[in-house]
Amino acid sequence: MNIYTLLIAVISAMAGCAAAVFFKGAIGSKKLRDAEDEAVKITNAAKNEAESLIKEAGVEAKDILFKMKSEFELEAKETRSELKKLERRLIQKEENIDRKAEIFDQRENDIAAKESSLSERQRIVTEDEEKYKALLDEQKAQLERISTLTAEQAKELLIRAMENEARYEGAKLIKRIENEAKEEADKKAKKIMATAIQRYAGDFVAERTVSVVQLPGDEMKGRIIGREGRNIRAIEAATGIDLIIDDTPEAVILSGFNPVRREVARLSLIKLISDGRIHPARIEDVVKKVGQEVDTAIKEAGEQAAFDLGVHGIHAELIKYLGRLKYRTSYAQNVLQHSVEVGVLCGIMASELGLKEKVARRMGLLHDIGKAIDHEVEGPHAVIGSKLAKKFGESQGVVHAIAAHHEDVPPSSVYALLVQAADGLSGARPGARKELLENYIKRIEDLEGIANSFKGVSNTYAIQAGREIRVIVESEKVSDEESVLLSRDIAKKIEESLTFPGQIKVTVIRETRAVEYANK
Template sequence: MDSTAIGIIAVIVGLAIGFIIAKFLEKGKASKIVLNAKKEATRIIKDANVEGENIKKDKIFQAKEKFLELKAEHEKVIIGKDKKIAEAEKRTRDKESQISSELAKNKKLSDQLEEQLKEVEYKSEFFDKKQSELDRLHKNQVQQLEVISGLSADEAKSQLLESLKETAKSDAMSYMQATLEEAKLTAQQEAKKIIINTIQRIGTEEAVENCVSVFNLESDDVKGRIIGREGRNIRALEAATGVEIVVDDTPEAIILSCFDSVRREVARLSLHKLVTDGRIHPARIEEIVKKTEKQIEQEIVEIGKRTVIDLGIHGLHPELIRAVGRMKYRSSYGQNLLQHSREVAKLCGVMAAELGLNTKMAKRAGLLHDIGKVPNSEAEMETPHAILGMQWAEKYGEKPEVCNAIGAHHDEIEMKNLIAPIVQVCDAISGARPGARRQVLDSYIQRLKDLEDIAFGFGGVQKAYAIQAGRELRVIVESEKVTDDKAAELSFEISQKIQTDMTYPGQVKVTVIRETRAVNVAK
């Protein structure tokens, strides 16, 4: 064997020995890994058992809490049902008690009815006996009359009918003749009443224009805000302006009622500002009304200035300019006072020019002739407007010719210059032209007040309203004090009182309203 073979054998033997050694080392390492894996598995199992026990305890605790919650809800439902059952039992007992009481009342009424029926039956039998006895006596009397008169009942009846026919015919003819004569006498008077009543109906439109303004709204929702809680806003507005505010079923509109057109305009502008701003409460209302009053005063002055500038009048005292501006908010016999005064001033200027007189002075007197119709106080209202206007003109430095023309345009003082008759004539022309004046406003207002005062003079009257331009008086009475029969009697008494105490065109219808209300509260 050569050395090469021996080397190869040695290498093979070395490799085999190395392989065997590697196998032994690998087997030891695997045993160690298996041992570590078993230890890790044991630890994981132990941790899993502990975690499982914790989860089990948590679930048991949650289950107990849920059980207690459900138990509490169940008890609450049971208590609610018990309470409802108790209330139902109480209502049932109350109804049973009420039914028992009603049954007792019905039994008592039934007993009373039976007694009354027995009494009625007894009276009916007694009446039948009396009727039969009366028929027997009547028959005997008829027989006796036939024997005495020698006539049968039918013959006597026919003679009586003939006599009654002649008498009735004569009476009918006399009544017809008297009726015709009365109709002839009263036909003219009735025709006048119809015409006057028709004319009076025409006055309604002018009265409404002078006493009422309509405030338009975007929607009816604003009405509730204007009224306010328990009506505090509308009461504050009425107290601040002195204007009656009527909120009714008129769609998207509120009615402002007042005889003073300045106050009515203040209320209208204040309402417009409040609705536009959106803040509506008593303090805000008073603030807005005060600002509006200042604005109206400024507007009055501006109107007066524009008027005198348009007419070419210069050097007028500021107080007289203010009085001219206030005339815009007054009416005279249904005619706007400022328009009337402007018209008189222009007519005076034209007429003075034709006569070769001072046109500026004539215009001045024509513009100022009715300033006394816008007094500043109650005391001044007692003075005739011509005299009051003359006193103002003298006070504020107007010339004697102008003062005399103002005071004399109703012949209350003597005319001392040619301007005075011109003013008087132009005032008559402006008022007398067709369509200028339709209704005497002052007398109209006074008549409405008198109608309402007469109604308030009777007992039991709660409210009274003169409507339809004074052609109807609507009276609301207290139902506790005035019965239905008394209401009819009251209507007649008020109409008689109006007829004897007042002078008025046409007729006045008196309507008495008695309202009964039954109010209960459901609890």
């Protein structure tokens, strides 16, 4: 029981007293005594109950105090235990600190002793260095007297020996790296090239620009010349091409640098001869009509080339320049057909390498566009072509590939290298180009002469129509490692000294022979 129950009992007692007074006044004197008795009973009961409640509250309070005392004593005991533990830890830490202080003092003493010892050793080492330096100077002087060489001369000899050794080791390393790289690169390059060649099935006609018109008879020469030469002058004035009429039977030679005008002159002359009416007015009319026909043919040829390669968006003027390549030849190879072939090969190789095929085809098709006007503008056709492409809105990548396909500009993209490779492949294939016998023999002689000019070369042989040169060296003068450097030097000198289509392979051969004779 608690204090609230006790209060309820007291209130009940007071209520009983009040009820007794009320009943006393309400009823009569007769019942007053009964009410008083009843009130006394109620009061006594309330008192008894209140005393019981007070006793119970006291007992409960004692229990609570006892519990609180027990808990307090337990907490105090735990606190004392914790304090003892902390005290022990503090004592241990003090002991550890004292031990560390002793160790630090010992170390400080050791360091001081070592510093003293090091100072003594440093003094001894300094003295020894001075002694050794004096001995080295003395030995150097003795060596100079014995070898009759100064220190600078000996140093130069040593450096030269080290340089030769490093060159030898470098040549060995170059040879090993080249062999490893070639094994992998040759496989991939051959695969790409072979795939490109196999997939391209273009037809080529190694046609020359016709400069001779056949006549039905020699009497036609007089009609072409006309009275006092007025017909031939009219033809030359209308076409811009010179007509050469000499003793060549039944033939007229056309001479001019512009291949389109030469084609117009050829077709006009053929029409005039077949028609039979040759006079200045007729000549002007025929030349004008043939010029329009050739312009149409030029545009159609350019559009057809772009259509065949799937290249779109080329400027109309650039298409016309492209079509003019139909009447341009290089080493008897038609330049337009060559450009189409290069575009196809570029696209195939780009596809094999995971590059943009259409971009590569566009670069290959336009790479020789400068040859359409190189007879009118000074400079390399690659540079001329790049400026022409830039003028008509081609991208920077296409412009760079055109300019770099003959190394007039250093190539800086893989597409430029693809155009170089495809151009060399198209021009170097058998039958693609022709050259005069005298030029061919002269180039072969120059090629062999360059190789023979190097030290240690005994014989040289140009083979495969000048595409490869084999150099035989003297084994006692040229080592295996030096032969690698020799092949590089020969190739570099060939690049600097000769002009040639495609590439030339330089093979250096070194062999050692042991010969013995059996006698009876």
